[in-house]
Amino acid sequence: MKLVTTIREVREWRRGAPGSVGLVPTMGYLHAGHVSLAERARRQNDRVAATIFVNPTQFGPGEDLARYPRDLDRDRGLLEAAGCDVVFVPAVEEIYPPGADTFVVPGAVAQPLEGARRPGHFRGVATVVAKLLNIVQPDRAYFGEKDAQQLAVIRAMVRDLDLPVAVVACPTVREKDGLAMSSRNAYLAPEERRAAPVLFRALTAARQLWTHGERRGDALRAAMQETLAAEPLARVDYVSAADAETLRELDLVSRPAILSIAVFLGRARLIDNVRLEA
Numbered sequence: 001m002k003l004v005t006t007i008r009e010v011r012e013w014r015r016g017a018p019g020s021v022g023l024v025p026t027m028g029y030l031h032a033g034h035v036s037l038a039e040r041a042r043r044q045n046d047r048v049a050a051t052i053f054v055n056p057t058q059f060g061p062g063e064d065l066a067r068y069p070r071d072l073d074r075d076r077g078l079l080e081a082a083g084c085d086v087v088f089v090p091a092v093e094e095i096y097p098p099g100a101d102t103f104v105v106p107g108a109v110a111q112p113l114e115g116a117r118r119p120g121h122f123r124g125v126a127t128v129v130a131k132l133l134n135i136v137q138p139d140r141a142y143f144g145e146k147d148a149q150q151l152a153v154i155r156a157m158v159r160d161l162d163l164p165v166a167v168v169a170c171p172t173v174r175e176k177d178g179l180a181m182s183s184r185n186a187y188l189a190p191e192e193r194r195a196a197p198v199l200f201r202a203l204t205a206a207r208q209l210w211t212h213g214e215r216r217g218d219a220l221r222a223a224m225q226e227t228l229a230a231e232p233l234a235r236v237d238y239v240s241a242a243d244a245e246t247l248r249e250l251d252l253v254s255r256p257a258i259l260s261i262a263v264f265l266g267r268a269r270l271i272d273n274v275r276l277e278a
Contacts, residue, residue: 001080003087007135010049010088014137017085019046022168023138025129028052029069029183030078033173037142040170042083049136050079051088053095057103058124069186088136095131103127106153107160112247113240113260114149114271122153129154133165141165146172146180148258148273149247172272174200180272187268195233199261199272202227206241206259207274217241217250224261237262237269244275254278 004010014021022041026034041048052075059065072089079087103123110122133141143151155167173181178200179193188196202224209223224239242249244256253276260273 001076001084001087003076003089005089005091006094007090010086010135013049013086017047020139021045021047021049021136023132023136023141023165024048024050024079024084025132025141025143026050026052026075027054027068027183028075029071029186030075031173031181031183031185033144033146033181035078035082036173037144037170038079038082038084040168041140041142044168045140047086048082048084049086049088049138050084051090051132051136053088053090053128053132055095055124055128056092057096057127058121060118060120063118064184064187069183088132095128104130104157104161106157109149109152109156109245109247112149112242112249113238114262117237117262122150125150126153126157130157130161130163133158133163138165140168142168142170144172145169145275146182146272148260148275152245152247178204180270182270184268184270187266189266192233192265192268195231196265196270198228198231198234199263199270202239202261203259203272203274207276210253210276215253217253220253220259224259228261228263233265235264237264 022045024037024041054068104126106122106126115122151169158167177197179196205227206220206223220241221239228234228236240260241253242258244258255278257276258273262271
């Protein structure tokens with residue numbers, strides 16, 4: 001596996017990479033969920049590129065940019081074992097050179113939930129993903145379903161800007177106790193880690209209600225709140241039962257929808273979701 005740090009090197013590699021290319025964008029500190037993206041890209045493409053870049057424009061004031069976990073040597077080993085051909089690890093100045101002043105501003109799908117709690121977050125996400133897609137020029141790009149709103153924002157951007165790439169959604173990878181894998185799980189103290197599966201239990205409780213015929217959005221949201229309230233360490237940011245495409249809250253869940261949650265456990269803010277099909 002080749003490690004490159006400049007846009008020029010990536011483009012040289014791409015010109016010499018025959019066949020299809022799959023891209024796995026990451027912020028590093030990889031876990032089995034990231035590895036599953038790379039392995040799927042390996043199965044579906046002739047070449048696989050990954051990126052490791054902690055993108056400063058998607059972090060707001062007071063968020064965890066400076067302390068976001070990093071371990072490049074370990075990440076390189078995991079990506080190579082998963083079959084990546086090249087990994088792009090740029091400096092901030094490579095992606096945002098002095099004077100850079102153009103951003104991608106996503107539309108309505110970026111406004112609720114994470115967009116409301118983290119103003120500017122999805123502008124940063126959309127901008128860096130657009131830049132990485134332009135730099136690598138992949139045929140397919142792979143993203144996890146754990147970040148459901150991010151996935152919706154990227155799909156809308158690719159569609160609206162006519163970008164020639166297929167966005168491939170990959171299932172959330174979970175620990176044995178149901179906790180969705182996330183780089184931010186590293187922030188959890190032992191007692192917080194023991195409490196963390198409450199997110200998936202809350203989602204499961206609402207999904208079971210829906211499976212048994214409950215279609216009222218308020219009832220599904222209440223089921224999530226009730227489960228979370230039983231865990232003293234959990235501080236709820238939001239619970240949601242929203243349309244799968246627009247992420248607008250639903251009064252009646254009679255079409256494809258996403259149940260989603262954001263919860264603080266100590267200094268960690270965790271998100272999770274499950275999809276409901278009509």
